[in-house]
Amino acid sequence: MTKAPSHGCRHTPLLALTSKGDDVVSLDPTSLDLEPIMAREVIESVFVDHLAETAIRAAGLISHRWALAVPERPTEPIKFETARQARVWLDTKTGVLLDCADHAQAMGEHLTVCRIAESLEAHLRGGGDFQTRVRLLRSGVRSARCAADTVWEARLRNLLGLVLAESGELQAANTELVAALDLAETDGDDRGRASSLRCRGIVAQRDRRDEDALALFDRARSYMGSWAGRKETAALDLSTGRSLVNLGRFDHALEALDGAMGVLSDPDGAGGVDEVEVAAVRSERGRALIAKRRTDEARVELELALEGFAAHEKITRMARVRELLAGLGQLVGETDWRRHLVEAARLHEEAGDDGAAERARRHL
Secondary structure, three states: OOOOOOOOOOOOOOOOOOOOOOOOOOOOHHHOOOOOHHHHHHHHHHHHHHHHHHHHHHHHHHHOOOOOOOOOOOOOOOOOOOHHHHHHHHHHHHHHHHHHHHHHHHOOOHHHHHHHHHHHHHHHOOOOOHHHHHHHHHHHHHHHHHOOOHHHHHHHHHHHHHHHHHOOOHHHHHHHHHHHHHHHHHHOOHHHHHHHHHHHHHHHHHOOOHHHHHHHHHHHHHOOOOOOOHHHHHHHHHHHHHHHHHOOOHHHHHHHHHHHHHHHOOOOOOOOOOHHHHHHHHHHHHHHHHHOOOHHHHHHHHHHHHHHHHHOOOHHHHHHHHHHHHHHHHHHOOOOOHHHHHHHHHHHHHOOOHHHHHHHHHOO
C-alpha cells in the first residue's frame, strides 16, 4: 500500500437507505427507531455487508471470475442455484446496490464500496449504461485511494479504463490504464501488471493499433506465472485472436481462438463453461471464417454467438454480432440482410450508444 488517504475522504454519520419491494432482503434500517444511534448504524452496516457479499457471489456465478472479489468476512449471503437466478437478483437490486455503495462511502466503509463496484460492474458489463458504470467505478477508485489500497485501486482503474474505451473515450481510458500499471509496478504485482497490459491491448485494438495490441498482450503473457489459471490464459488467447483477425492473419487467429474455446467451453474447468466468453470466441471465429469465405461455418458460429450473448442480455455484443450477420448475408446474396442492421441499430440505441446506432443505419 503506497498511497495515503486523500483529503476528499470523509466519514458521514448515517445516510438513509431503503429497499422497498425487496422480497429477498426484508431488513429496512430506516424503518427502525433504535437508541442509541450507533446501534442503528451497526444494523445498517450489517444490511449493506449482506447485500455486498450476495452481490459478489452473484457476480462470480455469472462471470466465472471467482478470484475478482473474494468475500473477506463470513456472512450468510443468498445462495444461487443458477446463473439466471443470480442475474435476476442483480437486476432487481442494482439500484439498491448503488445506494449501498454511496452509503458505505459516506460511512467510511471503503473496501465495501470497492467490492460492490467490482461485482456490480461485472453484471452491468456489455449492457451499455456507460454513465452508471463510470460513476460506480470512479466511486470505487476514490474509496480505494481513501483506504490506501493500491491493489484495489489498480483493479478498479483497469475496469474503468475498459468502460471508457467501450464508450469511445480512448484517451481517458489510456490515462486510467497507465495509472493502474504504475501502481502495479510500484507494488511489484505481476497479476496487476498482466491485467493492466491486457487492458491496454484491448484499448489499442479499439484504436485500430493491432500490432501494438499484440505487443502488449505478449508483455502481459510474460507476467502470467504460477498465479494464472487456464481461463486467464484463454482470455488472453481470445484477445490475441481478435487482433490477429483484424490484421488478416486468419489461420493464426483460428489457432489462438481454438485454444481459447477448448478451455472456456470445458464443463470440468474452474467455474464450468463460461458462456459469455464462449460466445465472444464464436463471434471472432465467425469474423475469421467470413474472411476465409467459409460462410456456412461462419453462420453457425455467429448464430451461436448471438444466442449466447442473448441468454446473458449482453446487448452491445448482440448488436455487433447482428452487424456481422448483415455483412455475411450481403456477401452470400441474401435479400433480407438489412434486417440484421435494423436490429443492430435498435440494440445500440437500447445500450445508449447513439454513435454506433447511427453507424449501423448508414450501412442501410
